[in-house]
Amino acid sequence: DAGVIQSPRHEVTEMGQEVTLRCKPISGHDYLFWYRQTMMRGLELLIYFNNNVPIDDSGMPEDRFSAKMPNASFSTLKIQPSEPRDSAVYFCASSKHSGQVYGYTFGSGTRLTVV
């Protein structure tokens, strides 16, 4: 079991550029979550999917953010255009069920820097 795999680990981009973050959840997990970590707000839920269907995207900050899950083994989080305030660590997580009792499994994160 390779765990939740995120790529890239680090991304530095210029303001205005498009950024795509990628996630491969654990096989068999039917929930997938995108979180963003900042000092002020901690771990902030952006969007989550159940069986590849977006369930709640109320945490997506603006229309510049979009997420897709075309199949059970892959998801993307896209920011277009990127801004310096988007700089943060973005985590993907997956779980077999809703995760209340045993929690989610997180990936190692993507550190995004927008200059």
Added chain:
Amino acid sequence: DQQVKQNSPSLSVQEGRISILNCDYTNSMFDYFLWYKKYPAEGPTFLISISSIKDKNEDGRFTVFLNKSAKHLSLHIVPSQPGDSAVYFCAASATGSSNTGKLIFGQGTTLQVKP
């Protein structure tokens, strides 16, 4: 609006002593609570959880206490070890809601255990 709050950004304790990390929540619909631990450059990892039907759950050196009337939970680590130095996140979920799969996290508390 921060539904889960960790008001202490940091805590420092001596090795062998007790570490107490605190968390407050505002949503009375929350009925599952979890603690995660995060090391630098890694994703958060699940530590321990508690259902609202209990007021205490213990796992080795880690115990979580829940006070529903005060909407407060705490994580006790006894005895504390240098390897426990990490960021600890509190999280909560409302299983009866339409967003049953959603975990709401606090801002995190950085614990430093001094040898």
